[in-house]
Amino acid sequence: MPDADERRAWWRGRRVLVTGGAGFLGSNLVERLLELGARVRVADSRERTAEPRGWEGAVDFRPADLRAPQACRDACAGQEVVFHFASRVGSSDYYRRHPGRVLAENLAVDAQLLAAAAEAGVARYLYPSSSMVYPRARQQSPAAPALKEDEALPAAPPNSYGWAKLVGEKAVESVAAAETGSLRAALLRLENVYGPGQDIDFERGSLLPVLVRRALEYPQTPFQVRGTGRETRCYCYVSDAVEACLRAVETLADRRLLGPLNVSGDERVSVGQLAEEVVRLSGKDIRVEWIPGETPLWGQVVDCRRAEAELAGWRAVVPLAEGIRRLFADVAARLEAGERQPVG
Numbered sequence: 001m002p003d004a005d006e007r008r009a010w011w012r013g014r015r016v017l018v019t020g021g022a023g024f025l026g027s028n029l030v031e032r033l034l035e036l037g038a039r040v041r042v043a044d045s046r047e048r049t050a051e052p053r054g055w056e057g058a059v060d061f062r063p064a065d066l067r068a069p070q071a072c073r074d075a076c077a078g079q080e081v082v083f084h085f086a087s088r089v090g091s092s093d094y095y096r097r098h099p100g101r102v103l104a105e106n107l108a109v110d111a112q113l114l115a116a117a118a119e120a121g122v123a124r125y126l127y128p129s130s131s132m133v134y135p136r137a138r139q140q141s142p143a144a145p146a147l148k149e150d151e152a153l154p155a156a157p158p159n160s161y162g163w164a165k166l167v168g169e170k171a172v173e174s175v176a177a178a179e180t181g182s183l184r185a186a187l188l189r190l191e192n193v194y195g196p197g198q199d200i201d202f203e204r205g206s207l208l209p210v211l212v213r214r215a216l217e218y219p220q221t222p223f224q225v226r227g228t229g230r231e232t233r234c235y236c237y238v239s240d241a242v243e244a245c246l247r248a249v250e251t252l253a254d255r256r257l258l259g260p261l262n263v264s265g266d267e268r269v270s271v272g273q274l275a276e277e278v279v280r281l282s283g284k285d286i287r288v289e290w291i292p293g294e295t296p297l298w299g300q301v302v303d304c305r306r307a308e309a310e311l312a313g314w315r316a317v318v319p320l321a322e323g324i325r326r327l328f329a330d331v332a333a334r335l336e337a338g339e340r341q342p343v344g
Contacts, residue, residue, distance in 0.1 A: 218284055
C-alpha cells in the first residue's frame with residue numbers, strides 16, 4: 001500500500017465517476033475522494049432531487065436514469081476510474097416484496113454501465129457485489145462456518161438481489177478478461193456495511209439503522225424485530241468499506257482482475273445481541289417484539305482473509321460497539337431534524 005503522500009499524489013486530479021454517489025456508501029466514498037484531491041463526478045437516480053450539502057462546486061453532480069444507455073455513456077465519458085454503487089437495494093422484506101423489480105433494475109443498470117465504461121476506455125472499474133451471492137444452504141445455522149469466496153458456486157442465492165449481483169460479477173469478469181479492452185476491474189463482496197447516513201426507511205432500510213430508529217421513536221413506534229434473535233451476522237463500518245474500495249482500485253495497477261474478495265468485520269454477532277445493544281444505548285425500558293416469519297439466513301458470516309492478503313493488510317478496524325454508537329448518534333440527529341423517509 002502506498003504511504004499517505006503517495007496515495008494523495010495518485011488520486012490528485014484523477015477523474016472519478018461514482019454512480020449512486022448520493023447514497024449511503026457512495027456519498028461516504030465521495031467525501032474521501034474529495035479529501036484525496038480527485039475530480040469527482042456523481043451520477044445518481046432522479047429520485048434524488050439535489051446533491052448533498054457541501055458538494056456545490058466540488059462535485060460534478062448529474063441526476064441520471066442509469067437504465068438508459070445514453071445516460072451511462074454520458075456519465076462515463078472522460079472518466080479514468082468508475083466506482084459503480086448505483087443499485088436497487090433494500091431490506092430482506094423489500095427483496096421479498098419486489099423480487100422482479102430488484103432483479104430487472106439491477107441487471108439493466110449493471111449491463112448498461114459496464115458497456116459504457118468499456119466503450120469510454122475507463123481504466124479501472126470497481127463493482128461492489130454482496131454476500132447475498134452465497135447459497136442459502138450454506139447459511140442455515142447460527143454457527144455456520146464463515147464463507148469463503150469460492151463457495152458462491154454452485155449458485156443458489158437466497159433472493160433476486162443476490163442473483164443480480166452474481167450475474168453482475170460474471171459480466172465484469174468477462175469484460176476485464178477481454179484482451180482488446182483497457183478496463184481493469186475489482187470485485188468486492190460487501191457484507192452489512194453500516195454507519196452514519198444510512199437509510200432509515202422502514203421498508204428499505206436494513207436491520208441495524210431501522211432498529212436504532214425504532215428505539216429512538218419507542219414507544220410511539222414498536223420495537224419489532226423479525227426472526228428469533230439467534231440469527232448471526234457480521235458488520236463492516238462504512239469507513240472500513242471505503243478503505244477497502246480505494247485499496248482495490250489502487251491494486252489494479254498490475255492486474256486485470258482482482259477478486260471477488262469478501263469485505264466485512266470479523267465480529268460474529270447475533271441479532272438478539274444487536275437489539276440488546278441498541279436498547280442499551282437508548283436508555284429506555286423497551287419491550288422487544290420478535291416477529292415470527294421465514295428466516296432464510298441463520299448464519300451470514302464471511303471469511304475476509306483473502307482481502308487482507310490482497311489489499312495490503314486491509315482489515316475492518318472500527319469495533320462494532322463503537323460503530324453502533326456513531327450510527328445511533330447520527331440517526332438521533334436526523335430524527336431531531338425531522339427526517340423520516342429518506343428517498344433513494
